[in-house]
Amino acid sequence: MKSKIIRVILIIFLFFAAIGLPRFFKEISGENKTHVIELVAGKYGYTPERIFVNKGDTIIVKPTSKDVTHGFLLDGYPVEFIIKQGGIAYQKYEWEDDAGKLQADWDKVTEIEFTADKSGKFIFRCTQVCGNLHPFMTGELIVAPNTLYYTMIFLSIWVVISLFLWFGSGRRPLQKKGKTLNLFDIIPGLKWLMKRRSFQFFLLFPGFVIFYLFIIASLKGSPVGNHNIAIIIVWILWWFLLKSVFVPLGGRLWCMICPLPAPAEWISRKAFTAVRFIKKPIKGNHHKYTGLGLDWPKKLRNMWLQNIIFLLMISFGIILITRPVATATMFLLILAATLVMAFIFRNRVFCLYLCPVGGFLGNYSMASTTALRVIDKDVCKKHKNKCCLKGSPDGWGCPWNQYPGTMDRNNYCGLCTECVKTCPENNVGFFLRPFGSDRTVKDYSEMYNILIMLVVAIAFSITMLGPWGFIKAAANITESRQIYPFLIYIGVLYTMSLGVFPGIFIFLSRLSAKFAGYKGDVKKLVLQLSYMLIPVGIFAWIAFSLPSIMVNYSYVLNVLSDPLGYGWNIFGTANVSFNPFYPEIVPLIQGLLLLTGLYFGINRVYLSLTGLIADPSKRKKAILLPGFFALAVVNIFLKLYLG
Template sequence: MTGKMRLKHNTKRKRYLVILLGLVLAVAIPMIIRAIPHEAKTRVINLKAQKYGYSPERMVVNRGDTLIIKPTSLDVTHGFYLDGYPVEFIIKQQGVAFQKYSWEGEDGKIKTDWDKVSEIEFTADKAGKFIFRCTQTCGNLHPFMTGELIVRPNTPYHLMISLSLWVVLSVFLLYRNRGEIEKREPFNLFERIPWLKRLLKLRGFHFFVILPNFVVFYLFILSALWGSPVGNRNIAIIFVWILWWFALKAIVVPLGGRLWCMICPLPAPAEWLGRKSFTAVRYIQKPFKGLHHRFLGLQKNWPKALRNIWLQNILFLSMISFGIILITRPVATAIVFLVILAMTFLLGVIFRQRIFCLYMCPVGGFLGTYSSASVTALRAVDPEVCRKHKEKCCYVGGEGGWACPWNQYIGNMDRNNYCGFCTECIKSCPKDNIGLFLRPFGSDRVLKGYDEMFNVLIMLVVAIAFSITMLGPWGFIKEAANVTESGKLIPYFIYLACIWGSALLIFPGLFIWIGRVSNRLSGFSADHRTMTLRLSYALIPVGIFAWIAFSLPSVMVNYNYILGVLSDPLGLGWDLFGTADFPFEPFYPEWIPTIQGVILLAGLYFGISRGFMGLDPLIEDGSVKVKAMLLPSVFAFLVIQVLMKLYLG
């Protein structure tokens, strides 16, 4: 071993040793804090319940304290279910409550009953943050009526803070010279799984994948219009905004990019009408307006000035301005779906291809930016083959497949952002030069415009805003967002001003400043725009994992609603599978904050590490990268800490 190699080896060993010692310290500090003794006290808490919050909204006690809760309702009947503790009761007016208790019957089965009480007593013997939730349907925002019990020392929260610092330190030590880290090359799944390519090349594959989704989604629209008006009793609300939203954020986008766009049923009718076909390809030898297919409609080109996602950013913010209404009122969900359906038909008649999906779909904007981190990608196997092939069948269409509905040419495509995964290029390519590649998470690492950077920051702001509104204990914020029920316009407009101002002014302005300062700190000669866009990619993994953490409680807490609406999809009193009255029993809810913390740590790791990787084409020197990544890492760290505070603090 040469002296240079020995020095390099020793340097790596020292780094790993520092990382290991940092981990030990990160775990030890919260444990030391936990060991500090606290005097146990008896605390009497007068708990008032009112749509859609509790007072006090946060109860902060020490481990070992005895709590005596005296509940009363100020309006309708409410419930109280405390995560992690065997405490559940119903709250009525004038200080009347009914506490749930259980016992084992003679047959060995657990039986339950309710006992009329005026106060509930228990010992806070578990440390951490525990959510208490309303169990009685009390109105539109019932699923979001929560409060918080903080039992000090809050060890999980302290642990996540120290681990966050450790993650940042570790990434800086590991990725400052990424050449020392083995780079994994993507591999073509079609070579490993040949039958997958044969399946995707089938002409009817796309149609038969969309068809069941098409039927289900339009049944959801019918249910939203004529089913139960109560959100947690309507299958449209439960399946769209709980199950689908979680699956989209946690599974589909990270693993499949814009895979949802392939099976989305909303633009399908307009596309079938435009093609005048469900499955067959209507090929014409002489191109019409540059394509080997003639579609129904005017087939105009979308204006160049609008070929970006600015419209999607504004439409997404407009949609989430009524977010609390949208996800609790079935009719509102149906209206949004019907408007989208109408827009796909209107734009399909005027413009060529999937213009709505490309440039107007509120969901499509973040699907595009977030799909750049996906572990799968459709790409040309050999770009040189594409370059030599003059016909460009994947773009203009061929006898085997339609022209790309997304107006993309796969021969020079280097990002997932605008690839709708429709698989038409696989069918139309006569050179068999399309591959489905499996690659490391966060591989694209390029944002090409401020519209995409704004989208990333908008998604972060909305994740924080929704966490405060829907998962937080503050009833006055829920009331402000719930304007159609509260009727209070001034708080509502203040609420909107906070979201829109943060999304369009504060966060983007701050990050553009960070990009400029980072460029100067690094001493690199890149222009400010290039550096800012490169650095902003670090926030994509942060955003993805933030949304996963936000969406997790909706599934773990409300899965019983899913079982309920399966038996009674229209809220008509049916019980098809015997689960219509499935009891409210969250799935290990006491573990939710800790799991959310781990998810956020993963987002912090992937965000900063991919930020370093994104600088590879620009900067080779490790110390320069460290200077460039310093402020973006602080920004990402602070965003994660805000969410940690909301979920665990």
């Protein structure tokens, strides 16, 4: 008992130390300096890309552009100007008119002076649409002491140490076997709704119509990404919602309404909502599908193909998300693939084994706070007909080849709700549960997907959010035409995601197994330990997506009024100016998100090891080195976002 109290006191003490220590890093030299910065703007970066000063220093910026007109808007400071060629700039200033209304004007200048009176990291961004990668044209002003950054580093270490102290206290883990609530019992009408045959169709259909309109918009609308509704809604709004809302809260909720495989499913079923039931089962299924109805090869029933397709797709990530025609091509290719697959194979083979988005949706949905499960597994054991799997007159057999009676992870349940309809025992529920409740990684293809997702989040953070123009140019092959830098870019990406990160993680996990004296199946332990990186990855992706919505929300408003970039103004929002929403607090939120991911990662993996390692002190040893790995990954993100 005494030791527990000491540990808790230590945790509290270390928290205050983590917050207090960075305040001693105020190593500002006595006198403030004046920095004259010859700032050159060019597609799609600034030189210098990072400016380091001390708090209180004076900064004189002498800007010029080496190609087209660019902008400069500094987060957290009232500094904005337009940069022209030949060293000419137009600085924005504001004044109050007689009615007390703020007015803005532009002054022609050659230099801009301001005092760095706030410390931290501040992004400056281009405000003039200067080309395809315009939204990613940024630079960084780092004003020492960057206390927030150092505080986050110390807090990340504190999270790890505190969790280990807590585990060592012998106290109950912070979340044991999570309690679950059947939402059918607490939300009136939800079960009734899900039992309707048309439930999924009506949810899906609006998105289906919008999806086709987006394809037309991509092909017929403005080729400039941020003037085209398809690019803005898909890659800013949808991406943010997918990562921040759908996956953590609803798992594969997106798959429930995804329009991509819908036409293939309708054709293979020859029905939109109806069930075509045949009494005599074909290959154990009471339905006959259009096409050959083959089964997917057993050897390919894993995530390797998804991992490869995802890596190939994100090699051109920056092009996909900035070129409408590239986005349309990707959608059309996926659509074609779903149709071909549905003709050859039964059920959602594309979704299960090929969809590049489906891979990480599956892994990350393990952590989600909702799950579709059977209420009582014993009822399933006794139920002979297994209508959920084979189908019944009330619904199709599971299109995702899942048997709900033993399903214990969200990974491959597409939330189609067919089993809610087919189960004659009313034994299927939709449960609310704690974050991070499914905790088993089953094979290396899943583990690699987890690591690939982490590396891609780092790569995108560097390429899209970072200030390095040469990396953007390397990734932006179709415009920069720099083949060798592009090859190096994807070479590094592949090496990191398939070699370096998995290699280090496996090595550390195996070392941990030895350190903990683990005598069981080491592969199983390594896979289990990789679960730690799922919460870390989810929160890292939310942190990555956050600036895109907080900074670029005005583009969403613009394209709603002018979806094709034709100069329309349907709702009067076409000219809402670019005005990021409190961008200076983005790093703070990102830091907190990353710490949350780290906490959940280590905490949940400790819980997940209970079945493999009974002794708590050995369990602690087993997660020590992978815990350091997660800490290092979080610190890479902290460096990129705050440092």
